[in-house]
Amino acid sequence: xxxxxxxxxxxxxxxxxGGRVAVLRxxxxxxKPGGVLGLVGESGAGKSMIGRLVGxxxxxxxxxxxxxxxxxxxxxxxxxxxERRGLLGREIGFIPQQPxxxxxxxxxxxxxxxxxxxxxxxxxxxxxxxQAVAALEAVHLPEPAxxxxxxxxxxxxxxxxxxxxxxxxxxxxxxxxxxEPTTALDVITQARIVALxxxxxxxxxxxxxxxxxxxxxxxxxxxxxxxxxAGEVVERAPARDLLSTPRHPYSQALRSCxxxxxGPLARLVSLPEHxxxxxxxxxxxxxxxxxxxxxxxxxxxxHAPPLAETAPGRWVRAAGQxxxxxxxxxxxxxxxxxxxxxxPPRACTRRSSRAIRCCSGRSAASMR
Amino acid sequence: xKNVSFRLRAGEFLGIVGQSGxxxxxxxxxxxxxxxxxxxxxxLDGADVTGRFSAHAAERTKRIQMIFQDPQSALNPRRRxxxxxxxxxxxxxxxxxxxxxxxAKKLLAETGLAPEMAERFPAQLSGxxxxxxxxxxxxxxxxxxxxxxxxxSGLDVSVQAQILNLLADLRDHHEIALxxxxxxxxxxxxxxxxxIVMYRGEAVEEGETEAVxxxxxxxxxxxxxxxxxxxxxxxxxxxxxxxxxxxxxxxxIES
Numbered sequence: 001x002x003x004x005x006x007x008x009x010x011x012x013x014x015x016x017x018g019g020r021v022a023v024l025r026x027x028x029x030x031x032k033p034g035g036v037l038g039l040v041g042e043s044g045a046g047k048s049m050i051g052r053l054v055g056x057x058x059x060x061x062x063x064x065x066x067x068x069x070x071x072x073x074x075x076x077x078x079x080x081x082x083e084r085r086g087l088l089g090r091e092i093g094f095i096p097q098q099p100x101x102x103x104x105x106x107x108x109x110x111x112x113x114x115x116x117x118x119x120x121x122x123x124x125x126x127x128x129x130x131q132a133v134a135a136l137e138a139v140h141l142p143e144p145a146x147x148x149x150x151x152x153x154x155x156x157x158x159x160x161x162x163x164x165x166x167x168x169x170x171x172x173x174x175x176x177x178x179x180e181p182t183t184a185l186d187v188i189t190q191a192r193i194v195a196l197x198x199x200x201x202x203x204x205x206x207x208x209x210x211x212x213x214x215x216x217x218x219x220x221x222x223x224x225x226x227x228x229x230a231g232e233v234v235e236r237a238p239a240r241d242l243l244s245t246p247r248h249p250y251s252q253a254l255r256s257c258x259x260x261x262x263g264p265l266a267r268l269v270s271l272p273e274h275x276x277x278x279x280x281x282x283x284x285x286x287x288x289x290x291x292x293x294x295x296x297x298x299x300x301x302x303h304a305p306p307l308a309e310t311a312p313g314r315w316v317r318a319a320g321q322x323x324x325x326x327x328x329x330x331x332x333x334x335x336x337x338x339x340x341x342x343x344p345p346r347a348c349t350r351r352s353s354r355a356i357r358c359c360s361g362r363s364a365a366s367m368r
Numbered sequence: 369x370k371n372v373s374f375r376l377r378a379g380e381f382l383g384i385v386g387q388s389g390x391x392x393x394x395x396x397x398x399x400x401x402x403x404x405x406x407x408x409x410x411x412l413d414g415a416d417v418t419g420r421f422s423a424h425a426a427e428r429t430k431r432i433q434m435i436f437q438d439p440q441s442a443l444n445p446r447r448r449x450x451x452x453x454x455x456x457x458x459x460x461x462x463x464x465x466x467x468x469x470x471x472a473k474k475l476l477a478e479t480g481l482a483p484e485m486a487e488r489f490p491a492q493l494s495g496x497x498x499x500x501x502x503x504x505x506x507x508x509x510x511x512x513x514x515x516x517x518x519x520x521s522g523l524d525v526s527v528q529a530q531i532l533n534l535l536a537d538l539r540d541h542h543e544i545a546l547x548x549x550x551x552x553x554x555x556x557x558x559x560x561x562x563x564i565v566m567y568r569g570e571a572v573e574e575g576e577t578e579a580v581x582x583x584x585x586x587x588x589x590x591x592x593x594x595x596x597x598x599x600x601x602x603x604x605x606x607x608x609x610x611x612x613x614x615x616x617x618x619x620x621i622e623s
Contacts, residue, residue, distance in 0.1 A: 260599035270529035
C-alpha cells in the first residue's frame, strides 16, 4: 500500500551559538493510511519536534535543511505556506499533551467548537451547534448540550482530552498527530482515551503518529515503533518485536528502566547522565548515544552509524560491534559507569532482606 | 473519605494506589497533620498525632517527613542546597553552620549527589538532582516514616529509574518506612511490600503487593490492573476491558 506520510532523510536545524545544529538528523519514517506509528523516547529526543514538523509548526528559526516529506501525494516542504496552514486542523489533526491548558480558559467549549467548525467551513450557527453536540456525543461525553456552556476549569483532565479529540475528529483527518495524549492522565483514564482513539481511527480510517514515552503502551497500540534519541531515529521495528527483542542499546535500556506489572522483579537499569542538549550536540561528531551507552568503546566517538536494515522491517542505527556485543553481565562494567547508576541490572533482593527485618520490627506480630 | 484503617510497620514500604480523586493524597495530608479527620485517630508509636495541634505534634514533625511531588517548587530558589537539606535541623533547635554543612555532605552522599552540590542553588540542578535534594532533606532528621506523593510521575523514565533505585537502597539499608502514593501500579510493585487500593474515598483492597496484583479480589483492583499495558507482548491488552468494567460497575465515575 502506498504510504500516507513519507519522511525521507529530513534534517531540521536550529541556530546555536554561531552555527546551526541538527535538531532532527536523517529522519526516515512512513505511515500507511489507517496505520499507527509510535514515536518513543525521553524528553528532548525530538519526538514532539517530528509532530511539529509534520504539522508545519516548527519553532521560529528552526528550518528544514534537507530531505523530502510527502503527505497524501503532495510535497509538504515545497508547499506554499498558506496551503500548508490549511492542512493543519483539516487533513492533519493534532491532540496536545496538556489537555487542561490547551483549551482557552476564558471561552466556553461551545464557543471554541463554533470557531473551529466555522474555520472548517460549516455554515450557520445552529448547524455548527448541532454538529458540536454530535461530536461530543461521539466521544462519550455525558450531556453534551450542557457541556457547550462550560469552561476548561470545570472539566477534568480526561474530559478536556475528550473535547480536544472531538474537535480533532470534526474534520475527519487523514492523519492524527497525538503528542503524549495520555501522559497527564491516570491509568484507567489513559485506557479509556486510548480505547476511544482506536475506535474513532478505525471508524474514519485515520492514521496516527502516536508520541509517547511508554514503550509498553506503544507496543500494544501501534503497528510500528520508532525509538528516538537526541534527534535521531535509533531503531524502527514492528511494534511488538521492538518491545520483545529491542536491538539498539538505548531501546534495551528504555525497556528495562521502567518497572512493569508482569515482568521479572529485577533492579532497574538507569542510564548515567542526561541526553545531550543542543549545545552539546554541536560538538559531537560520532554516535550521539555513546556518552551514555553501556557498551561504548573508543570507536564510538568518531563514527556515527547510519540507520540500517538488519532484518526485514527492522532498522537499527548501530555499528556492528553494538549488535554483536552482548550487554555486559554483572561485574564487567567499566569503572565509573557502573553500579551507582544501576547498571548492570541485578536481582532484587528485597523479599529476603525484608523478611528478616519485619520479624524484628515492633509491630510485626500485631499485623494481621 | 471513610473507613480507612491501616498499620504501617517499622521499616515497611506501603503503597496507596487509586485514581485521581480517590482520596490518596488526603491520607498523606492526614499523616502530616495538615488535615484533621472528622472521626478516628492516627497514632505514631502509640502516641496520638491526629490533627495539627495534637499533643504529640512536635514528635510527628521530627518522625514523619514528606517528599514533595514537584521538586521545582518544593525547593527555595534563594537557598543553597546545603541550607535546604539541613533546614529540618532548624525545627529541632539551633545548630552551628559547620555542623549543618557536615550533615549536608553526609545526606548528599547518601542520596548519590556529589559533595560540591552543597554550594549550588536549585536552579543549577537537573530535575533528577532536585528530586534527590528533596529526598535528602526529608532524611535530615532521620525520620521513621517518609510520605511520598506521586514523586516520580513527572520524571523521564531514566531519571525515574534512578529515583526508584535510590528509594530501594533506602529500604535495604535504613530502618525507615515509606508511604508511597502513586497511580502507577508498576512503581508500587517495584518498591512496596504491601498495597492499599483506594476507590472513592474507601480502601477497597489491602494486602501483600504480589498477592494483590497476582489475584485481585475487588473489581476495581481488577480494572486498575487491566488498564496497565503488559510487558509481555504475547499477552494481548485491550484498553476496552478496563474502561468497560468501570463504566458498567460505576457509570457515574469521571468519563
